[in-house]
Amino acid sequence: MSIDKFMKGSVAGWMKSSGEHADIVMSTRIRLARNLRGHLFPIASNPEDAKKVDESVTNALLNSGEKGYEYMRMSEVPLLDRQILVEKHLVSPQLTDPKRNGAVILSADETISLMINEEDHIRIQCIYPGFQLENAYEHADSVDNELEDRLPYAFDEEFGYLTSCPSNTGTGLRASVMMHLPALTITKQIDRIIPAITRLGMVVRGSYGEGSEALGNIYQISNQTTLGKAEKEILADLKNVALRLIAHERRSREVLLSKSRVALENKLFRSLGIIKYARLLPTGEAARCLSDVRLGIDLDIIKDIDMSILNELMIFMQPGYLQHYAKTDLTAEERDIFRADLFRERLRVKHVEKEDTEE
Amino acid sequence: MMVCDNCKERQASVIFTQENEGVTTERHLCEKCAFQSQMFHLDPSQEPLSIQQFLSHWFGGVESMQPFQQTQEGIPDGPTCPDCGLTFKKFLDIGKFGCPTCYSTFKERLPRIFSKLHNGHTTHVGKIPVSFNELFAVKKKIEEIRAQMQQAIDAERFEDAALLRDEAKALKQRLAACQDGGGDNDVN
Numbered sequence: 001m002s003i004d005k006f007m008k009g010s011v012a013g014w015m016k017s018s019g020e021h022a023d024i025v026m027s028t029r030i031r032l033a034r035n036l037r038g039h040l041f042p043i044a045s046n047p048e049d050a051k052k053v054d055e056s057v058t059n060a061l062l063n064s065g066e067k068g069y070e071y072m073r074m075s076e077v078p079l080l081d082r083q084i085l086v087e088k089h090l091v092s093p094q095l096t097d098p099k100r101n102g103a104v105i106l107s108a109d110e111t112i113s114l115m116i117n118e119e120d121h122i123r124i125q126c127i128y129p130g131f132q133l134e135n136a137y138e139h140a141d142s143v144d145n146e147l148e149d150r151l152p153y154a155f156d157e158e159f160g161y162l163t164s165c166p167s168n169t170g171t172g173l174r175a176s177v178m179m180h181l182p183a184l185t186i187t188k189q190i191d192r193i194i195p196a197i198t199r200l201g202m203v204v205r206g207s208y209g210e211g212s213e214a215l216g217n218i219y220q221i222s223n224q225t226t227l228g229k230a231e232k233e234i235l236a237d238l239k240n241v242a243l244r245l246i247a248h249e250r251r252s253r254e255v256l257l258s259k260s261r262v263a264l265e266n267k268l269f270r271s272l273g274i275i276k277y278a279r280l281l282p283t284g285e286a287a288r289c290l291s292d293v294r295l296g297i298d299l300d301i302i303k304d305i306d307m308s309i310l311n312e313l314m315i316f317m318q319p320g321y322l323q324h325y326a327k328t329d330l331t332a333e334e335r336d337i338f339r340a341d342l343f344r345e346r347l348r349v350k351h352v353e354k355e356d357t358e359e
Numbered sequence: 360m361m362v363c364d365n366c367k368e369r370q371a372s373v374i375f376t377q378e379n380e381g382v383t384t385e386r387h388l389c390e391k392c393a394f395q396s397q398m399f400h401l402d403p404s405q406e407p408l409s410i411q412q413f414l415s416h417w418f419g420g421v422e423s424m425q426p427f428q429q430t431q432e433g434i435p436d437g438p439t440c441p442d443c444g445l446t447f448k449k450f451l452d453i454g455k456f457g458c459p460t461c462y463s464t465f466k467e468r469l470p471r472i473f474s475k476l477h478n479g480h481t482t483h484v485g486k487i488p489v490s491f492n493e494l495f496a497v498k499k500k501i502e503e504i505r506a507q508m509q510q511a512i513d514a515e516r517f518e519d520a521a522l523l524r525d526e527a528k529a530l531k532q533r534l535a536a537c538q539d540g541g542g543d544n545d546v547n
């Protein structure tokens with residue numbers, strides 16, 4: 001079996017490690033919530049109306065002249081593929097509920113994913129690798145402009161873009177950055193920092209789903225306020241907070257290195273040993289070890305592992321991917337075994353091959 | 360995951376508690392069924408409850424509701440959205456609007472809610488769709504012309520006033536076309 005063949009074309013654009021501060025900020029995400037005038041929101045709507053919304057949005061985007069968009073109706077996507085779309089962060093778990101009449105339109109490089117009939121009629125989502133708030137926003141904004149040309153948006157002079165949830169009213173903009181903060185976590189500073197960030201009107205959550213523990217020391221920081229602040233302000237505020245976190249994280253890393261280098265090296269290399277040789281690898285342990293190895297690479301302690309391989313493993317360790325790769329359903333224990341096999345095999349490869357012309 | 364008590368299909372995300380003849384029943388509903396639920400329909404004979412109490416119920420959780428538990432069924436629904444049928448009461452319960460018209464239906468009550476959710480802010484600043492910019496521009500122009508017309512009348516320049524009146528009339532027609540057409544009208 002060729003692991004490369006599977007992995008190529010499965011990696012979304014944002015997973016490739018690049019961009020500014022890419023060692024700490026893994027990805028940047030922009031989401032715009034939009035609704036059409038004259039239609040009930042999905043929560044109140046019926047299948048016929050939902051279908052009309054779907055058709056208008058799809059026609060508007062596919063006629064926008066931009067090529068390479070792919071349309072998928074959720075009820076027609078096999079369960080496992082739906083799970084993979086969620087694990088790639090291209091659709092929300094809610095959208096995959098086939099009773100929702102949901103659909104998604106993906107750009108060829110998967111940078112843009114447009115969810116139809118999620119909580120709102122339209123959710124434009126743009127994910128970029130690294131720390132690229134402005135670029136990602138501009139891209140999402142341009143898609144928004146194309147749609148706005150052809151569709152009557154629900155907009156109000158006073159309240160702005162009208163959304164189903166009052167927490168999105170106004171700009172409908174949710175901007176977020178996914179950050180790897182192992183040093184702040186090891187030194188427990190994160191426990192003091194999170195409440196401070198929350199007071200600044202930002203939300204902090206763990207990477208895999210809401211309310212869960214921050215798996216692999218990855219945190220998602222996003223804006224809470226969408227009303228009374230212009231898009232530029234929202235982005236600038238989030239950028240400020242993220243830059244401060246980056247500075248804190250870097251300082252903590254330096255302190256760790258200078259005060260307890262051997263202990264740190266010991267921890268990181270042990271984790272490398274686990275992912276290289278383990279025969280059973282549960283999700284939590286895999287995430288923790290990947291985080292350590294990633295830190296090791298950033299600190300130039302671990303030198304023979306390619307960062308993009310780690311990024312891939314971060315994605316491929318998730319249940320949907322594993323089962324897709326295994327081409328069968330797996331029990332939890334089978335998944336842990338399979339995950340360990342996958343990690344061992346992948347870590348023998350030194351570098352990700354440069355992209356071929358096509359998948 | 361908890362399944363909705365009503366449709367048994369979707370995930371339950373809203374908990375409704377209902378007090379009936381001393382018996383409290385809890386219902387776990389999905390957003391959609393919660394939206395369509397008739398549980399909170401109004402009995403007009405019951406005593407009214409202030410908006411503030413609604414809000415404190417929504418934002419402050421259960422304790423602020425305690426004294427009203429007995430009469431919970433009687434809480435008035437507030438305005439009802441003509442397009443989706445959502446009552447203000449139910450909006451507070453599920454925390455979601457059912458359609459764009461809900462915003463104008465609940466207009467007076469929304470600033471307080473937005474202020475809580477958005478750090479004191481209640482009005483939008485930021486991007487405006489181009490079609491709405493056009494609408495604003497036309498509205499503003501009409502206001503200007505009306506002011507000029509009044510000046511012309513005051514100065515007894517009646518011919519000018521008549522011309523301005525015609526201009527305002529044309530713009531009003533254009534505005535009407537903009538408003539119900541969603542932009543694809545022949546506005547030129």
Ligand SMILES: [Zn+2]
Nearest residue numbers: 363366389392
């Ligand atoms: Zn239900």
Ligand SMILES: [Zn+2]
Nearest residue numbers: 440443458461
């Ligand atoms: Zn409504």
